[in-house]
Amino acid sequence: MDTANICSVFRRLALEAGAEIMKVYNAEEMGVRSKADESPVTIADETADKLIFAGLTAALPDIPVVTEEQAASHDLKAATFIIVDPLDGTKEFIQRRGDFTVNIALVVDGVPTRGVVYAPAKNRLFYTDAEGRTVEEKGAFDLDTPGETTPLKVRDADNTALVVVASKSHRDAATDEYINKYEVADSTSAGSSLKFCLVAAGEADLYPRLGRTMEWDTAAGDAVLRGAGGAVVRFDDHTPLTYGKPGYENPFFIAYAPDVALKPA
Structure with a gap:
């Protein structure tokens, strides 16, 4: 190829x-x-x-x-x-x-x-x-x-002072509840797949998504984040998010820099 x-x-x-x-x-x-x-x-x-x-x-x-x-x-x-x-x-x-x-x-x-x-x-x-x-x-x-x-390379995350990015249009109480499990120094909102890119660029550490997305919403941002040393995992069991699923619908997920100590769902 x-x-x-x-x-x-x-x-x-x-x-x-x-x-x-x-x-x-x-x-x-x-x-x-x-x-x-x-x-x-x-x-x-x-x-x-x-x-x-x-x-x-x-x-x-x-x-x-x-x-x-x-x-x-x-x-x-x-x-x-x-x-x-x-x-x-x-x-x-x-x-x-x-x-x-x-x-x-x-x-x-x-x-x-x-x-x-x-x-x-x-x-x-x-x-x-x-x-x-x-x-x-x-x-x-x-x-x-x-x-x-x-x-681009994800930054070395400080788990006592994380920067979290969340959806601008789809942030809800469940997302806030999950974010509140972390020690957060700053929180920002962004739309679209830019959230993946902010983590990839070292401008944020963590992007949790507790809402419906499709694979076309996430695949390019996922590739960009992976290429910068980050990862995207399922929210429920922290296994890698995969593509080509029936209907191309994603489960809830977390995009993050590997130094972030992920909290359970």
Whole structure:
């Protein structure tokens, strides 16, 4: 498998999709409607989905693709596949809060091994390189030529003064109850898969998610965190979170830096 090419394709498509998303973000009309599950979707979601799917199938035709916005892809059963959330954090996007991302990941035997998370409104681009190591690219982004990158590594967590990041739109009493089991020096909120990236960048230590998510919500952020030395485990038994599950639905999970002494559920 040509991982260098895969990573290059992921990066370019994320940037291209981000540019299209920002056109809608800055427009007066977003074309918001509700999907069958009553979650919101916009013109930006659909445009980015079509762009990414077409780009992936053209550049990487031998790897099947699962994407949030194409229900027919949700019946795929494959050991190796690409999984896409063209616009994660649609609620933040609609409210023009900036915490939304483009997410593309490669899953091999249940593990997200390569991924890109692009937050176009925040000008932050995180991805794994050909060797699976995570970097953040700085500055203006050229489609074909990566700019300066900074290798990312989770920080050495101080269990007497942890920094916790939680969902901006989905934080609830159960999440707060779990967070209160830790000695927390600071707590912050973020939308979309940016929470994984904050742990990967050493800006937070712990991200617990006690709520419904799908694999396309988490795979790219999971890959980014793993490539920085972090981990994502199930909330109930602390075993690794795996991908390719029936229906692509996740259990509750915890993303963290390995020095964090995890508390029981």
